[in-house]
Amino acid sequence: MxxxxxxxxxxxxxxxxxxxxxxxxxxxxxxxxxxxxTRKDEESSLSNEQKKKLTSIIFKDPDVFNQLSQAEKDRQEGISTYSDSEEEFVQFLDEIKHDK
Structure with missing residues (x-):
């Protein structure tokens, strides 16, 4: 090529x-x-498929979902602990809700 x-x-x-x-x-x-x-010094030993499975498991955990919900509530009340980017945070929450 x-x-x-x-x-x-x-x-x-x-x-x-x-x-x-x-x-x-x-x-x-x-x-x-x-x-x-990926950076040479940060090579991952996990395949993309393994990463997807682990991500799915993590975000199906009710405690993780509760923490994200609390972060969203805090954000609405003016307390930002996740990110300086409102758009990034909203996109992240939408992805999590979609995967649940």
Missing amino acids: SLSKDTFEQSLRNKSVVELEDLIHLIEDHFGYQVQL
Whole structure:
């Protein structure tokens, strides 16, 4: 598989700096691969399937769900302990509710 210089430059036109994210999108879009990066010193011994199963188990735990519900309530009362990003927090809660 290859990518011509023209295609590469066209994909990144109007960019004075190419970010790693740009290269990942280029690879995914052009070659049809899903790219996941991990730091060499932080390699995970779990497969993606194992991570999905563990995540599902964790978020089906009633205590974890209660903690998230309390965090949502605290957030509504102006106490933020999860994240500085309201959108990120709401998205996270929506994902958890969807998986439950």
